Amino acid sequence: MNFASDNVAGAAPEILAALLAANEGAAAPYGADAISRRLEARFAELFEREVAAFPVATGTAANALALATVTPPYGAVLCHAEAHIHTDECGAPEFFTGGAKLLTLPGEHGKLSAQAVERALAVTPFGSQHAIQPAALSISQATEAGTVYTPAEIAAITEVAHRYGLLVHMDGSRLANALVALGVSPAQATWRSGIDVLSFGATKNGALGAEAVIFFDPARAGDLIYRRKRGGHLFSKQRFLSAQLEAYLHEDLWLRNARHANEQATRLAAGLRDVEGITLRHAVDANILFVEFPEELIQRLIAAGASFHRIGGADSTLVRLVTAFTTNAGDVDRFVDVARALSRV
Amino acid sequence: MNFASDNVAGAAPEILAALLAANEGAAAPYGADAISRRLEARFAELFEREVAAFPVATGTAANALALATVTPPYGAVLCHAEAHIHTDECGAPEFFTGGAKLLTLPGEHGKLSAQAVERALAVTPFGSQHAIQPAALSISQATEAGTVYTPAEIAAITEVAHRYGLLVHMDGSRLANALVALGVSPAQATWRSGIDVLSFGATKNGALGAEAVIFFDPARAGDLIYRRKRGGHLFSKQRFLSAQLEAYLHEDLWLRNARHANEQATRLAAGLRDVEGITLRHAVDANILFVEFPEELIQRLIAAGASFHRIGGADSTLVRLVTAFTTNAGDVDRFVDVARALSRV
Amino acid sequence: MNFASDNVAGAAPEILAALLAANEGAAAPYGADAISRRLEARFAELFEREVAAFPVATGTAANALALATVTPPYGAVLCHAEAHIHTDECGAPEFFTGGAKLLTLPGEHGKLSAQAVERALAVTPFGSQHAIQPAALSISQATEAGTVYTPAEIAAITEVAHRYGLLVHMDGSRLANALVALGVSPAQATWRSGIDVLSFGATKNGALGAEAVIFFDPARAGDLIYRRKRGGHLFSKQRFLSAQLEAYLHEDLWLRNARHANEQATRLAAGLRDVEGITLRHAVDANILFVEFPEELIQRLIAAGASFHRIGGADSTLVRLVTAFTTNAGDVDRFVDVARALSRV
Amino acid sequence: MNFASDNVAGAAPEILAALLAANEGAAAPYGADAISRRLEARFAELFEREVAAFPVATGTAANALALATVTPPYGAVLCHAEAHIHTDECGAPEFFTGGAKLLTLPGEHGKLSAQAVERALAVTPFGSQHAIQPAALSISQATEAGTVYTPAEIAAITEVAHRYGLLVHMDGSRLANALVALGVSPAQATWRSGIDVLSFGATKNGALGAEAVIFFDPARAGDLIYRRKRGGHLFSKQRFLSAQLEAYLHEDLWLRNARHANEQATRLAAGLRDVEGITLRHAVDANILFVEFPEELIQRLIAAGASFHRIGGADSTLVRLVTAFTTNAGDVDRFVDVARALSRV
Secondary structure, eight states: BOOOOOGGOOOHHHHHHHHHTTSOOOOTTTTSHHHHHHHHHHHHHHTTTOEEEEEEHHHHHHHHHHHHHHHHHHHHHEEEOHHHHHHTTTTTTHHHSOOOOOEOOGGGGGOHHHHHHHHHHHTOOOTTTTEEEEEEEEEEOTTTTOOOOOOOHHHHHHHHHHHTTTEEEEEEETTTHHHHTTOHHHHHHGGGGGGOEEEEOOOGOOOOOOOOEEEESGGGGGTTTHHHHTTTTOTTTTTTHHHHHHHHHGGGHHHHHHHHHHHHHHHHHHHHHHHHTEEOOOOOOSSSSEEOOOOHHHHHHHTTTBBBBEEETOOEEEEEEEEETOHHHHHHHHHHHHHHHHHHO | BSOOGGSSSSHHHHHHHHHHHHHHSOOOOOTHHHHHHHHOOOOOOOOSOEEEEESSSOOOHHHHHHHHHHHHHTTEEEEEOOHHHHHTTHHHHHHTTSSOOEEEEEEGGGGGOOHHHHHHHHHHOOTTSSSSSEEEEEESSSSSOOOOOHHHHEEEHHHHHHHHOOOEEEEEETTTHHHHHHTOOHHHHHHHGGGOOEEEGGGGGGGGSSSEESSSGGGGGGGGGHHHTTTOOOTTHHHHHHHHHHHHGGGGGHHHHHHHHHHHHHHHHHHHTTSOOEESSSOSSSSEEEOOOOHHHHHHHTTTTBBOOOOSTTOEEEEEEEOOOOOOOHHHHHHHHHHHHHHHH | OBBBOGGGGGOOOHHHHHHHHHSSSSSOOOOOOOHHHHHHHHHHHTTSOOOOOEESHHHHHHHHHHOOOOOOTTTOOOOOOOOOHSSSSSTTOOOOHTOOOOEEEEGGGOOOOHHHHHHHHHHHHEEESEEEOOEEEEEEEEEESSSOOOHHHHHHHHHHHHHHHHHHEEETTTTTHHHHHHHHOOHHGGGGTTTTEEEEGGGGGSSSOOOEEESSSGGGTTHHHHHHHHTTTOOTTTTTHHHHHHHHHHHHHHHHHHHHHHHHHHHHHHHHTTSTTTTEOOOOOOSEEEEEOOHHHHHHHTTTTBOOEEETTTTOOOEEEETTTTOOHHHHHHHHHHHHHHOOO | OOOOOOGSSSSHHHHHHHHHHHHHHHHTTTSSSSSHHHHHHHHHHHHHOOOOEEEEEEEHHHHHHHHHHHOOOTEEEEETTOOOOHSSTTHHHHHHHHSSSSEEEEGGGGGOOOHHHHHHHHTTTTTTTSSSSSEEEEEEOOOOSSSSHHHHHHHHHHHHHHHOOEEEEEEEEHHHHHHHHHHOOHHHHGGGOOOOOOEEGGGGGGGGEEEEEEESSGGTTTTTHHHHTTOOOOOTTHHHHHHHHHHHGGGHHHHHHHHHHHHHHHHHHHHHHTSTOOOOSOOOOSSSEEOOOOOHHHHHHHHOOOOOOESSSSSEEEEEEEOOTTTTHHHHHHHHHHHHHHHHH
16 A cells, blocks of 8 residues: 555556667667667657657656757746646756756646746736746656646646746656546647647656656757756667657557556545545645545554655644556555545544 | 776666665655664774765765865865866855855876875965865876875875865775776775775766765764755655665675776776777776777777777877776677777788 | 945055055965955954954855855755845855755845744754755844844844754845934944854945955854855955945944945935835835835836836836935935926925 | 166056046946946957957956956866966965966066977867866966066967867956067957957056956857956946056057066166176066076165065075056166165276
């Protein structure tokens, strides 16, 4: 009953098999290998347009490189106050940009609204030498709250951002979970809704450690190759990154894995929703639940062997539960049983 | 006949097998897993002392994090003019340190001498607010020229550096090749000779992508964990890095692989050494040869299917040949045959 | 009727005279001159303890150097959401620290409260490698809202900050105005209330361009001299900075100037306070007023030749009025007359 | 007999008078004042073309801002091994660029040659993601050795640099001395010879602390205003910087001052040249001499009250002598007399 994070899961067998297959023979290093070349074509097909794609090993690297490529040192990135880039990356965007600022906005259920973005940008002193200059906006899809932006919501936000000259980044560490929830195409969920650069995640959903920075306008990718190397993120044996991503996309593995994770989250939510004393904080769109539990239940769950995180400190009774492609329904049901048993007492 | 680099090789089967084994079940992320904990103990055993070890995925990351942890932004790192950190990392040390300077020194056969270091430090304006302050010295073992420092040479250099207050870093991306060449223990080749912090390499010698920063005085590791995360180098599924390193050390796989690579380099050097018109530039201590070839031979070798790099521009007839754990003796012999055939004409 | 800022004023005649006097003969550069040496002793006397004092030319330089000396790149600085360091320095603290984060807190009337600081620090994940680590807290005295912290308020804030391991910085660009308002000693307003490092301002209150970073524990000044030089803030002819500061302190010029500015602000506030349609937003402790004016009055004042800034955009009717050591009472009275005349209509 | 540096001199009376005059009345801050606006026009007239000019207070600030505006973090600046930007600015260019590298070249008498630049650039791996990318070249005029580039020499260097896509910066902290030596116009010595951006110095030659970054193509100035503010180099009372520069240019004060300094250097060189045991290291083109003295003479000169620096350590008998606009001929003659007296013994 490990619901601590989707990163406690290992790797998908299909992806491990791809690593073994990729190991045959010598290969040109640093992305000049055959698999890496195929991968860029595969991404172009997936997104229905030419793209520039840069595999890296961690989501933080993808986010920081993507943002640094479009944000000068005196720039700012607008994001949600609970965005992973602000709260969980130990300042990686600040480091890679050379000291840009993250300007955080509040927003219900982990989501920015076009209105909040408009309000913030309307009073921004663009062109004033005294003020950091907003250059990018970043949204997480799915959000850190487990909710999902609709393409219309994204389009509304990107319209505002573009009007003020900002580019828009999507932290897609859980993009597959969002796509499954929305039932729309990768293109629709991203560039057709105005996204300029994407951190395409795979690690949480089946890879060992593989993500990609994807620029929908390759001309914008500019100097990313230098920043990647200088950041220590260029792999000599890049075939092993590319092979993970290729297998991840092969026969929709990524969507199948995400669908499984989402279904388990839905099953968990359904099991907990009508239990007395339990409150779900947000809609369960993807594979994350935020749940208020009575402290006694938290203790029972821990005693029963469940793993999860309290959010907001050691005394908090707000709990985050995350499902993964490996979560089995039996664990979900056992967890629900413990909760229901206490409530019946 | 691919002698372009040791990074054109894939991964060792033992290491791939370890990845499969590591994939069982859920595991705590970010280094809190069982394999990662075992690995630190394994490194302590290997180096015969307590160490602080931080797995990362690339050699550039290891070098940059190691140097940034011991060098302030207004600091300097002394290194050889041909050091990888200076010529091939696109400024990663400068980036991670926040703008420190690499001060390069010349040296025969890719090696710094204690004398050159002493000369440089003797005229350094320590304490002057006008001048960058040397804080570290870095040597590569084996060197980029394919030569190897003896423990006595290292001890002489580190004595000078320490006397002036510098810490000493070893770029050990080919440490295994050096150890095999020297026949000394890991402890002897590093901290017993005065090394303070080591980039322990595995990628070139059998891993998919795995290195470790090793501090021989754990108290010096200081704030590396924050710099690692902020650099995007903390892996959520760190078990997959640690498993590579564990397998790399298991039953001396690393030394066996390196011994094979060194032997092929020796075989190649022996085959080429007495051929007319061919000059070996340096001693072949490890798995790298620098060879002056007649241009006509270069063309023949390329035509015969050999891969290698010219050093110093497209017209250069100085060639670098690198062997790996995967190099087979047949390829070596074929390469030598082409060279000898031309010389006999 | 120029109330746009206290930086529209020129320099005090006493300070210009000191520049002329300082110009006699050759002098050792970079702070080794006699005036600079006297100045450090003068600051020690002023603050009733040994200090380390570093003259620079701008307030932004003082703030950024002070903060960078005590905050690592992966650190954070807590400050008020309206702090000058956050809103008006184009990211100077982020630049000088190498990418630290400013974490902003709300607070009434431009002031942080000990409670708000406690709340923020209580949920901060100190020691977590995923999170920026708070290392400093900065308050402005007087605040950007024109209010002043009492020594007791400062002591309460610094007690919390110190308890969590943070050092406390005071942006004292208007310290003289605050001291005059409070009637306490410089020592009482700073280190005796727990301040660790001070940006001591003089430019807004009579200097041409001179400030000082003051560490109350000289051992904390650490590497500031290198950061100052590398920031381009070490003056070769430092005597001209030191002479400004020496004259500024001589015979309490700084307090006399500030008293004059505060008195004009008080006079302005008194004149406006009971006028219908006019609202003062904050207490007028120092030399700044925030006033809500009817738009018609704003137009009249501009027509009458008054200068001031609207706060929060071109349509805002919230106006900031700043008095200086050069403000004359006649201008104040004329301004009030225009306001009263409209209200009588 | 203070020949330690031209920065031991105070300020020119004309410049102090200009400060007093600039102090009249209120003035818009941050460069919006009348003097600052006049200054930009004055620079355009001086250089016979539209320019973008940015006053700052120190030469290090001017150099670092100029270089950071044209060099990305992954860029490199080519310069002479003895360039002030490399040896005496504690890494300011590295800091302001975000970690670019200074690549140093040797050169006789403090000067780069077009040949050396060509050799370096011809083997530079432009476009390789592994290597720092050269973006700028910097020369000092006059050089740190006291020599001067002819316009033809500059044109030869800039032709090479431009051909490889680099912009060329001139560190003109002693530009006036060079112009006087050459007898050419400011335009000829700079942009007509291919210079793209200039650090225009005034501090060493009569200002209290005033320099300017001058872009000959204003479109290249790009984001300098943000970098200046974020570097703490935007002055609120900028009129006091601009007034110094305006007075510096008024009625050729800068050239008159420089001519005086150069003449004293020439007088000193003439007096020392034929003395036995004394060797002048370089041509004395401007206001700096490098002289080998017998140790006994050094002791005599110090005993007689002379100030100067030994170059290359405390035991070095290579001495640097610098004259300034304030140097009087009597001091020069006395110094020569001491030298001659010893030689006659």
